[in-house]
Amino acid sequence: MSAPARQLELGRIGEIVRRPDGIPKTTGEFAYASDLQAAGMLWGHTVRSPYAHARVLSVDIGEALRMPGVHAVLTHDDVPGEKLYGLEFPDQPVLAVDRVRYFGEAVALVAAEHPEQARRAAEKIVVEYEPLEQVRIHLAGVGDAFGGREDLSMQIHGALLALHASRPVKMVYNREESFIGHVHRHPARIWAEHRATREGKLVAVRMRILLDGGAYASSSTAVTSNAASFACGPYDVPNALIESTCVYTNNPPCGAMRGFGAVQTCFAAEAQMDKLAAELGIDPVELRLRNALAPGHVLPTGQRIEGSLPVADVIRRAAELEPPPAEELPRDPLRLPGGAGNTTRGEGIRRGVGFAVGFKNLCYSEGFDDYCAARVKLLEDGSAEVHCAAAEVGQGVAGVILQVARTELGIDDVRLAPHTTATVDSAGSASASRMTMMASGAVRDACRAALEERELRGGEVDIERIYRHPRTSPLDPQTGQITGERAHVAFAACAMRVVAEVDLELGLTRVVWIGAAQDVGKALNPQAVEGQIEGGTAQGLGLALMEEIQTRDGLITNASFTDYLIPTALDMPPVESVLIEDPEPDAAYGAKGVGEPPTVVSTAAILSALRDATGLELNRVPVRPDDVVGL
Amino acid sequence: MDVLTPSTLDEALRLKAEVPAARPIQGGTDVMVELNFDRARPPALLNLNEVRELRGWSRENGTLRLGSGLTYTEAMAGPLAEAFPALAEASRTVGSPQIRNRGTIGGNLGTASPAGDALPPLLVRGAEVELASVRGARTLLLTEFLVGPKRNALEPDELVTAVRVPAGPGSETFMKVGPRNAMVIAVVSLALRVDGDELLASYGSAGPVTGLVRAPLSERAGFPEQVAAAASPIDDVRGTSAYRRHALRVLTTRALDRCLA
Numbered sequence: 001m002s003a004p005a006r007q008l009e010l011g012r013i014g015e016i017v018r019r020p021d022g023i024p025k026t027t028g029e030f031a032y033a034s035d036l037q038a039a040g041m042l043w044g045h046t047v048r049s050p051y052a053h054a055r056v057l058s059v060d061i062g063e064a065l066r067m068p069g070v071h072a073v074l075t076h077d078d079v080p081g082e083k084l085y086g087l088e089f090p091d092q093p094v095l096a097v098d099r100v101r102y103f104g105e106a107v108a109l110v111a112a113e114h115p116e117q118a119r120r121a122a123e124k125i126v127v128e129y130e131p132l133e134q135v136r137i138h139l140a141g142v143g144d145a146f147g148g149r150e151d152l153s154m155q156i157h158g159a160l161l162a163l164h165a166s167r168p169v170k171m172v173y174n175r176e177e178s179f180i181g182h183v184h185r186h187p188a189r190i191w192a193e194h195r196a197t198r199e200g201k202l203v204a205v206r207m208r209i210l211l212d213g214g215a216y217a218s219s220s221t222a223v224t225s226n227a228a229s230f231a232c233g234p235y236d237v238p239n240a241l242i243e244s245t246c247v248y249t250n251n252p253p254c255g256a257m258r259g260f261g262a263v264q265t266c267f268a269a270e271a272q273m274d275k276l277a278a279e280l281g282i283d284p285v286e287l288r289l290r291n292a293l294a295p296g297h298v299l300p301t302g303q304r305i306e307g308s309l310p311v312a313d314v315i316r317r318a319a320e321l322e323p324p325p326a327e328e329l330p331r332d333p334l335r336l337p338g339g340a341g342n343t344t345r346g347e348g349i350r351r352g353v354g355f356a357v358g359f360k361n362l363c364y365s366e367g368f369d370d371y372c373a374a375r376v377k378l379l380e381d382g383s384a385e386v387h388c389a390a391a392e393v394g395q396g397v398a399g400v401i402l403q404v405a406r407t408e409l410g411i412d413d414v415r416l417a418p419h420t421t422a423t424v425d426s427a428g429s430a431s432a433s434r435m436t437m438m439a440s441g442a443v444r445d446a447c448r449a450a451l452e453e454r455e456l457r458g459g460e461v462d463i464e465r466i467y468r469h470p471r472t473s474p475l476d477p478q479t480g481q482i483t484g485e486r487a488h489v490a491f492a493a494c495a496m497r498v499v500a501e502v503d504l505e506l507g508l509t510r511v512v513w514i515g516a517a518q519d520v521g522k523a524l525n526p527q528a529v530e531g532q533i534e535g536g537t538a539q540g541l542g543l544a545l546m547e548e549i550q551t552r553d554g555l556i557t558n559a560s561f562t563d564y565l566i567p568t569a570l571d572m573p574p575v576e577s578v579l580i581e582d583p584e585p586d587a588a589y590g591a592k593g594v595g596e597p598p599t600v601v602s603t604a605a606i607l608s609a610l611r612d613a614t615g616l617e618l619n620r621v622p623v624r625p626d627d628v629v630g631l
Numbered sequence: 632m633d634v635l636t637p638s639t640l641d642e643a644l645r646l647k648a649e650v651p652a653a654r655p656i657q658g659g660t661d662v663m664v665e666l667n668f669d670r671a672r673p674p675a676l677l678n679l680n681e682v683r684e685l686r687g688w689s690r691e692n693g694t695l696r697l698g699s700g701l702t703y704t705e706a707m708a709g710p711l712a713e714a715f716p717a718l719a720e721a722s723r724t725v726g727s728p729q730i731r732n733r734g735t736i737g738g739n740l741g742t743a744s745p746a747g748d749a750l751p752p753l754l755v756r757g758a759e760v761e762l763a764s765v766r767g768a769r770t771l772l773l774t775e776f777l778v779g780p781k782r783n784a785l786e787p788d789e790l791v792t793a794v795r796v797p798a799g800p801g802s803e804t805f806m807k808v809g810p811r812n813a814m815v816i817a818v819v820s821l822a823l824r825v826d827g828d829e830l831l832a833s834y835g836s837a838g839p840v841t842g843l844v845r846a847p848l849s850e851r852a853g854f855p856e857q858v859a860a861a862a863s864p865i866d867d868v869r870g871t872s873a874y875r876r877h878a879l880r881v882l883t884t885r886a887l888d889r890c891l892a
Contacts, residue, residue, distance in 0.1 A: 119669065176668070339812025340724050341820075342805065347885055505881045506808060507874075546810050550868055557868045562816060570813040625810065625818075631873045 012407040013589055016527040017399050021392075034172045042071055044161045044171035045118035046154070047108040047125050048180065049100035052250040052554025054129040056098050059108060063124040069117035071165040073125065074109040078164060085152060087255070092216035094156045100129070102215035102250055103555045104180030111161040111169045145393035146539065147256030150431045151218055153181045179559035183218050183255030184549055186211040186246070188227070188264035194272045200282045202291045204239035205300075207231045209265060211246040211254075218255030220246045225366060225475060227261030229301055230600075233269040234311040234359040234493050235291040240300035242480065250554040256431060258539055258599045259360065266358035267621060270604035274354075274611065284355055284608075285319045293359070293493075302481040303488065308592070310582040311493045314517045315357050317578045318495035321515030326351055337503040337510040339570045348505035351512075352613025356605035357495035361488040362593040363434040367474040372438035373425030374446040375464035376405065378454055383413035386446075387424035387464075390439040395595060396528040397435045403524060404440045404588070408447035424464060433492070433593025434469075440524065441588040442467035470586050490584050494518040494597035496537070496605035499573075502613040507625030509545060511571070511606055517578040521592030526579060532594045533577045540602030542567050544610075546622050633675040640684040640763070643790060646677055648765045651787035653677040657685075657700055658733030660726065661742045677790075685737065685792060690714075695798045696761075699737025699791045703749075707731065714798060717752035717822050720805040724748055727814050740776070740791045743783040743840075750777070750841040751822030751833035752805050756796035764789040780839045801826040802890040806882050807835075810869075818870040819878045821858070823886035830854055832883055837862035837875045851891070855883035 011017035024030035061073040076083060076095040083097065084090040096107045108125050112118035154171045161169040173181050188211050195204040209227050213220035228244035244261075259266075277284040292312040295305045327335060329346040336344050364370050375387035386405045392398040398416055405414045417423060427439060446465040453461045473484030497515040502508070516533055523529045546565040550558045558564045583590020603621055611618050614628055635653055637643035647653060654673035656662045657680060665671040679685055685700035688711055695714055697706075703722035705711065712719035725731050725748050739747035740760060750773070758773040764786060773794070776784050785791065803824035809815025820835035828848040835841050844861045846854050864875035 174667075334812070337812070338806075338808065341807040341809055341812070341815070342720050342724065343808055343882065344885065345889070347888075348881075506878055508808065508810075508812075510812060563868050565811045565815065568811060568813045571811050625808070625878075626871055626874045629874070629877060631871065631877060 010412045017525045038168040041168040042111040043115040043118045044169040045110045045122050046106050047122045049105040052103045054131045057128040060126040064121040067121035069113035070121045072111040087219045089217050111165045146258040150256040151183045176559045185257040186254040190268040192268050192272050200287045200290050202237050205232045205237050206241045209244040213246040214251045214253035216253045223261040227265050230262040231265040234293040236297045262360040262600045266600045266604045270356040303486050307490050308582045308584045309491050314493045314495045318517035323499045323513050337508040348503045350613045352609045354498045354608025358601040359493040363469050363489040365488045370428040371466050371468045372427045372442040373466050374442035375424040376446040376450040378461040385415050387417045389421045389427040391430040393430045404443045433596045444588045492519050492592045492597045494601045496601050498605045498609040500609035507628030511573045513573050515576045520579050521584040522590040523579045530577045533598045534575045536598030537602040538572050540599045544603045544606040636678040638681045644765050648788045657735040660734040694795045696795050701736045703731035717803040717805040721748045721752045724807045737791050746817045746836045751835050754833035754843045755822045755824035755831040758796045761793040762789045763792045777840045804886050804889050819875040821882040825890045832858045837864040855880040858883045
């Protein structure tokens with residue numbers, strides 16, 4: 001990457017721009033929402049169900065109301081408007097009415113002067129439950145910011161408490177409550193059958209996908225449909241029969257999570273492609289190249305690929321990345337499977353190399369079309385002010401907005417006003433790999449309109465523009481086929497080559513190296529794109545090796561970062577990234593969303609490497625040590 | 632909740648006698664988690680961070696005396712790591728660097744969790760625990776001190792002041808299995824020591840208390856099986872009983888190879 005000539009803070013499109021939040025976040029000085037304070041502020045607390053499924057016979061708040069410092073105790077009776085909400089169907093009560101359907105469902109709310117007072121008062125609320133038998137699904141031959149910001153958790157609750165108490169109310173979920181109160185990725189079970197000619201050309205794919213949606217729908221129907229849309233992987237498949245089903249259970253609710261259904265199916269489809277390659281005696285990369293999806297091909301939904309989708313190039317460039325040579329023994333145990341645990345000095349270690357490719361839609365799909373607004377003010381002093389409500393959730397969109405404005409206006413002195421819909425229309429959600437695509441379009445259009453306006457009339461200019469992506473329409477609910485020109489706006493692909501080492505006797509792993517090639521359209525800020533690739537890869541690595549919400553009878557048994565493990569710096573290997581710039585014709589600057597594709601692919605690619613090292617099928621993630629040692 | 636901060640051991644023992652329910656706190660890596668999760672609300676905390684007598688370590692008449700305020704970071708490096716290598720290896724597996732800077736050996740003894748990483752290395756050295764109260768001092772073998780899962784032999788007015796192990800020669804190692812490569816609670820752990828012609832192994836997270844297994848060196852071949860058989864692991868959220876037993880066999884085999892190489 002060539003170094004930009006200008007200051008790192010003032011970059012234009014395509015240059016590396018230093019993030020203003022980077023240093024404060026690293027040093028711990030960044031103010032997160034949980035650091036908010038307001039004069040006269042109360043603390044909100046949620047009372048949750050101890051049962052996965054029960055009838056609520058009565059809720060007695062009398063004693064709680066008399067506790068010191070308490071200003072409000074609310075139940076469903078206090079919800080003034082609609083008592084149900086939901087992203088797609090309003091099926092979830094703001095506060096449980098006569099029944100709870102999952103462990104930790106919100107039943108009542110308390111606001112008090114001190115968080116401890118709120119907790120103490122919450123303990124005095126007497127809820128009488130009649131536990132009910134849970135619906136259990138027995139499988140008999142039938143077949144989840146990072147998305148979490150799409151869903152509601154404490155928003156309605158906090159608003160209710162504030163409304164009732166006429167005071168600001170602060171609610172903070174601790175780690176355990178976050179596991180309970182936020183949606184998760186859908187657990188999935190997938191059956192797949194792939195057919196191909198002896199020359200390695202895919203003929204047909206049949207897949208049954210069963211997803212556990214938990215107690216409420218949230219975005220389950222969209223995730224279920226997306227899983228089907230991307231079930232075959234980025235391949236030209238002439239015949240496909242995909243059945244994707246989501247069921248309600250009394251398990252924790254699931255919703256949007258980075259990858260949105262495509263993670264689960266990529267894991268299955270890529271395992272199948274490796275099996276197929278072995279069966280046919282064809283190199284796995286070659287088999288993928290022979291079937292690579294390209295513009296002009298038609299997806300199983302009937303949608304013709306019209307924009308950019310350089311799958312073959314992505315596969316080729318990832319396959320060309322050279323992994324580092326095997327490290328000599330003896331080594332520092334930190335560089336062996338088991339890491340700090342000092343479990344091996346080389347005994348039992350086998351190296352494996354894996355490969356996977358995957359793709360996913362960008363922006364909202366299937367008729368859920370949305371927009372993003374931006375407002376630009378050109379001031380007398382030659383500076384500019386940009387308003388855009390795009391939520392900066394760590395992905396770096398605030399920096400991208402300024403890059404776009406500096407590029408379009410040709411000036412350095414651009415300020416981004418506080419993110420709010422008070423001064424500009426909505427920007428939509430920071431999800432679906434859409435925010436950078438939508439915000440850069442809106443800011444570009446507003447900047448260009450502002451320059452035109454100044455050209456015409458002179459003086460200070462203040463102008464707002466709405467940006468929309470190409471229109472989509474729903475899939476036919478019976479046939480799964482498109483009902484208009486397209487169900488998805490655009491696509492992005494990513495391929496990874498992975499080297500892993502496995503301790504075959506203890507079932508412990510170390511991912512050594514990952515080479516990634518990603519179809520990014522245009523890298524607006526190459527360093528930020530690489531950051532997204534690395535972060536997305538780490539999330540997929542977590543799913544491959546350790547991240548799992550464990551439940552027993554619907555109760556979460558590992559709701560802490562002690563027992564729900566996420567990768568540390570010792571688990572995450574160096575990632576070598578190649579950015580493939582094949583511009584998306586309908587997107588501003590040709591840029592594609594970049595956040596999800598690496599998560600879609602890395603789980604599948606790591607599993608491919610583990611299979612190579614162990615010779616095992618490994619058809620479940622996360623891979624447990626027991627699975628490797630055969631227990 | 633009161634926080635009592637004595638500056639001498641005598642003062643600490645007096646306060647503990649006056650308020651026996653006061654919870655001793657050193658690094659706080661266990662105690663603060665319990666408080667933050669609202670699992671315990673002791674009437675008072677006995678903050679031992681200012682008590683100099685509990686800090687550091689010394690060599691006395693052929694023994695190593697480790698103060699209960701010895702941190703894992705201190706145990707990981709320098710002459711102590713050379714004198715007690717298995718404890719250094721175990722200390723390197725504890726939490727993150729921040730946790731190792733705060734967490735102490737005394738905390739592992741006070742909490743008495745079967746997953747305490749310092750316990751297996753101490754057990755294979757035949758460690759003795761020094762306890763003190765206003766009534767006087769006493770010494771217990773670590774095997775007598777650990778009486779059950781998260782239960783120890785401390786009287787309500789007593790504090791752990793130090794742990795002593797023989798400084799003698801011998802070959803030893805510590806290994807810990809976790810599903811990620813750092814910052815894990817042991818799924819299962821093992822310390823092994825070859826002391827002359829005796830084999831000593833101690834396993835963690837594979838029974839209600841950290842267990843100790845001994846055999847003559849001549850029984851080396853059957854030792855991995857003996858260790859696995861001695862353990863009484865359970866299935867829990869971190870791992871299965873079958874895997875823990877399996878891993879103990881593998882770890883004991885590897886540890887013997889290391890220590891007898």
